[in-house]
Amino acid sequence: MRLLFITFLFSQSLLGAEVLRVGSNLRLIAISQDTLRQWKVNDRVCVLQNGKPIDCGTVIKSKENFSLVRLKEGSSLISRGDRVVFDVAIKKPVVLFQADPVTPLSLVPPSPFHLLSIGGSIGPGFFYPSLHFQRIIDPQIALGVMPSYLNITASPKTLSSISLLFTGNFYPSEFFKGLWIQGAVGFAFISSRNGTVEQQATSLQALATVGYQTKLEIGIVVGIAGGVQYLTDPEFLGITLNGVGVKPIVIFNVGVNF
Secondary structure, three states: HHHHHHHHHHEEEEEEEEEEOOOOOOOOOEOOOOOOOOOOOOOEEEEEOOOEEEEEEEEEEEEEOOOEEOOOOOOOOOOOOOOEEEOOOHOOOHHEEEEEOOOOOOHOOOOOOEEEEEEEEEOOOOOEEEEEHHHHHHEEEEEEEEEEEEEEEEEEEEEEEEEEEEEEEOOOOOOOEEEEEEEEEEEEEEEEEEEEEEEEEEEEEEEEEEEEEEEOOOEEEEEEEEEEEEEEEEEEEEEOOOOOOEEEEEEEEEEEEO
């Protein structure tokens, strides 16, 4: 059996799968795709250090460039760059494998692949509450959509707007945690009423921010970021907008990772 395991590990050393990211709860890791075969959901894998398995688990999500693995135990010893191989335990007879007390995949908590948050953005002359939905597409990148209701201070009137931004979010350390770099672009659909005169326009809206997010023990994600926002002037007659052009912006949010 030992010879079989050594032979198996030697054959796996030719492959290039490795740990890309370790989640904050240690049981969730992102791994690169195998150089010869893409990981599939339900594949059993092990993380190696110095040729010895540290922990094993099950692939729960497989994408083109990476896969997510739910480990059986979770270990603080695992780090980026550790080699990942198929679990030799899958070579056991069927009866023995069924008796293994590994939690069935159907009972494993779902991967925290998404973040849904509520928050707001504040700048000179404007404030708007928003929702932000993000989905991990890479171990460090999440794409999102952010609808919001924009309230801009104008002189002498106020106007309202519904905006929709498409966001790109970069997390260099952990999933939805730590340094948070965000870029977004979309449109604001602005409507103004000045007495009996109503005006409508569609303006380009974009923002770029750098911030920080932290995950509380109860699973809530809290974040804050600062940067700049750009909004094209709809050029309404008789109204001067204070929130158009390039303006500083502060974003805060509270969300749940699921």
